[in-house]
Amino acid sequence: MTLPHPVAGYRPAPDGAHPPLDFPEYRSTGLRAPAQAPIVVRHRLTEVTGPLLAGERLGPSDHDLTTQHAGEPLGQRIVVFGRVLDSDGRAVPDTLVEIWQANAAGRYAHARDNWPAPLDPNFTGGGRVVTDATGNYSFTTIKPGAYPWGNHHNAWRPAHIHFSLFGRAFTQRLVTQMYFPDDPLFAQDPIFNSVPDPKARQRMVAAFDLEATRPEWALAFRFDIVLRGREQTPFEEPHE
Amino acid sequence: MSESAGRLGLTPSQTVGPFLSIGLDWADGPDVVPAGTPGEIRIGGVLYDGAGEPVTDGLIETWQADPDGHFDHPEDPRGAAASSLPGFRGFGRAATDGEGRWEIRTVKPGALPGEAPHIDVSVFARGLLDRVVTRIYFPDEAANVTDPLLAEVPADRAATLVARPDGPGRLRFDIRLQGDGETVFLAV
Numbered sequence: 001m002t003l004p005h006p007v008a009g010y011r012p013a014p015d016g017a018h019p020p021l022d023f024p025e026y027r028s029t030g031l032r033a034p035a036q037a038p039i040v041v042r043h044r045l046t047e048v049t050g051p052l053l054a055g056e057r058l059g060p061s062d063h064d065l066t067t068q069h070a071g072e073p074l075g076q077r078i079v080v081f082g083r084v085l086d087s088d089g090r091a092v093p094d095t096l097v098e099i100w101q102a103n104a105a106g107r108y109a110h111a112r113d114n115w116p117a118p119l120d121p122n123f124t125g126g127g128r129v130v131t132d133a134t135g136n137y138s139f140t141t142i143k144p145g146a147y148p149w150g151n152h153h154n155a156w157r158p159a160h161i162h163f164s165l166f167g168r169a170f171t172q173r174l175v176t177q178m179y180f181p182d183d184p185l186f187a188q189d190p191i192f193n194s195v196p197d198p199k200a201r202q203r204m205v206a207a208f209d210l211e212a213t214r215p216e217w218a219l220a221f222r223f224d225i226v227l228r229g230r231e232q233t234p235f236e237e238p239h240e
Numbered sequence: 241m242s243e244s245a246g247r248l249g250l251t252p253s254q255t256v257g258p259f260l261s262i263g264l265d266w267a268d269g270p271d272v273v274p275a276g277t278p279g280e281i282r283i284g285g286v287l288y289d290g291a292g293e294p295v296t297d298g299l300i301e302t303w304q305a306d307p308d309g310h311f312d313h314p315e316d317p318r319g320a321a322a323s324s325l326p327g328f329r330g331f332g333r334a335a336t337d338g339e340g341r342w343e344i345r346t347v348k349p350g351a352l353p354g355e356a357p358h359i360d361v362s363v364f365a366r367g368l369l370d371r372v373v374t375r376i377y378f379p380d381e382a383a384n385v386t387d388p389l390l391a392e393v394p395a396d397r398a399a400t401l402v403a404r405p406d407g408p409g410r411l412r413f414d415i416r417l418q419g420d421g422e423t424v425f426l427a428v
Contacts, residue, residue: 007315012427017250019369026255028367031290032417036397038372038427041389045352046360047428049313050303051331057266087247100263110259112297126262162256162263169315170303170360171428173371177254194369195252203251226248 006234009043010171011087013228016197025190027151042235043171050170053096054130062128065101065141073123075104075142077218080178080206083135084165087229091135092172098128098164099139106145106159115147140218146185158185158192165225172227179205180221253370258297260364261335269333272302272346277327279307283376283403283411284343287336287363290418294340298365300415302332302344302376304358309350317353336365348378356383356390360428363415372425376413377402389426397424 021033041047061067066077080099084092102108102125105117109124123142131137144159160177167173179192183205186192195201203226212220256264273280283302287295305311306323311330314320323330325347332344349357359376377384379402384390390398400423406412415423 013250018253021369021372023369026367026369028255029369030367031293032295032365032367034372034422034425035290035418036422036425038425039392040427041392043428044355044389045311045315045317046303046305046355046358048315049311051329052313053331085248087250089248098263100259108259108262110262113259124262128263162254162260164256164264170362173301173362174251174253175256175364175371176251191254191369194254200249200252203249204254225251228250229247 006236007043007045007048008231008234009048010169010228010230017195017200019194019196023190023194026194047170050166050168050172052094052168053166054094057096058128058130063139065123065125065127065139068124069122071122073103073120073142075120075123075145077140078143079138079140079212079214079218079220080161080223081136081138081212081220082206082222082224084131084137084167084225084227085135086167086172086227090229091131091133092167092227093131093133093135095131095166095168096128097131097137099126099141099161101125101141101144101161102147104142104145106147117145117147143180151190155188156185158183158189163223163225165227167227174225174227176225177204178223181205181208255366255369256299256364258366260297260299264299264333265335266333269335270344272304272329272332272344273325274327275345277325277347279347280345281348281409281411282343282345283359283413284334284341285412285414286340287342287365288340288414288416292419295336295365295417296338296340298336298340298342298363300332300334300336300342300344301362301364302346303360304330304346305349305352306330307347307350309352351383354388356381356387358387358389361415363417368417372417373428374415374423374425375401378411379404393424397422400424
């Protein structure tokens with residue numbers, strides 16, 4: 001067999017930056033979090049490559065969730081924008097960003113969401129864009145509502161937008177949620193608080209950006225997203 | 241956003257939640273290769289939770305080399321170039337159905353330098369605050385014996401990473417998130 005090609009891996013996340021899988025306050029983790037510790041593996045070719053999906057996945061109104069139906073959805077119109085970077089501050093260009101969210105009343109356009117808030121015939125809540133050469137992206141949408149869920153007595157999810165990112169490698173894949181500033185529901189939300197490091201938690205909160213607001217049209221929130229950066233030195237497998 | 245060592249802090253992971261299909265469902269998601277591709281195989285199975293119940297709101301993603309062991313990516317030592325197999329995407333995405341089943345349409349990847357043929361897998365679901373990662377290896381593949389990743393897996397659990405034959409052109413790969421027969425997951 002040929003010798004492995006030496007590759008530089010991606011740096012592991014610092015402690016506290018990501019939630020633990022086993023987090024009893026979020027009840028659904030109980031039967032889904034693996035009981036065994038994962039096997040730590042070094043990165044080889046499959047891990048340092050990844051799908052470079054770009055424009056071929058985009059439809060004409062995927063970037064603007066307010067124009068996907070015959071009429072405009074109800075709710076506060078907002079622009080959500082930012083940069084995708086790696087932890088060395090390098091832009092992550094040409095990468096697919098997918099989002100999904102509830103409508104302004106806090107209801108998802110999904111058969112299994114049956115809490116009695118109104119559906120909006122003009123809002124589906126799914127979007128996708130590709131970052132530009134400098135890692136920038138922008139969506140137009142409406143501000144999602146908060147909604148109750150059965151996790152604990154009187155549990156409410158803070159308003160949030162789900163984000164999915166590929167980066168440039170399998171190891172950079174990230175699914176997260178963007179929150180809105182100063183939400184009074186943070187304190188009781190186990191999903192938000194599952195992130196151990198309070199500073200890391202704040203990185204999921206978008207910033208209101210008056211400069212980026214579109215006058216007479218839409219409020220604006222900046223949400224920069226940071227994916228893992230790269231080790232400097234390629235790893236050589238031991239030769240036996 | 242500044243962090244020690246002049247580096248930016250990472251954006252934390254969060255669960256996909258139960259309604260991921262609004263954003264992540266693609267009609268052609270399971271098609272790593274187009275229908276009718278020579279050598280096409282189906283790989284699929286059931287995603288189970290720790291009570292042995294099917295997970296009906298999960299998502300499986302796969303990433304693999306083409307049959308020549310090549311990635312259309314600048315990190316490939318042979319350079320980024322489209323696969324010799326027309327329509328090969330390398331990436332697959334399949335939501336689990338009402339019975340926890342998922343399936344992709346693909347071709348067997350070639351061996352990589354020093355590694356047996358394999359497919360990297362990410363699992364997302366409500367109740368998973370971060371994805372979990374595993375690998376699919378192929379049955380009756382002599383190179384499994386010398387694969388460096390399989391060598392690091394406890395012998396009594398390695399079988400959870402090897403798909404099993406399931407009729408002509410089909411392989412079965414069940415994923416057990418927790419408990420008896422728990423799949424080996426990888427920290428990548």
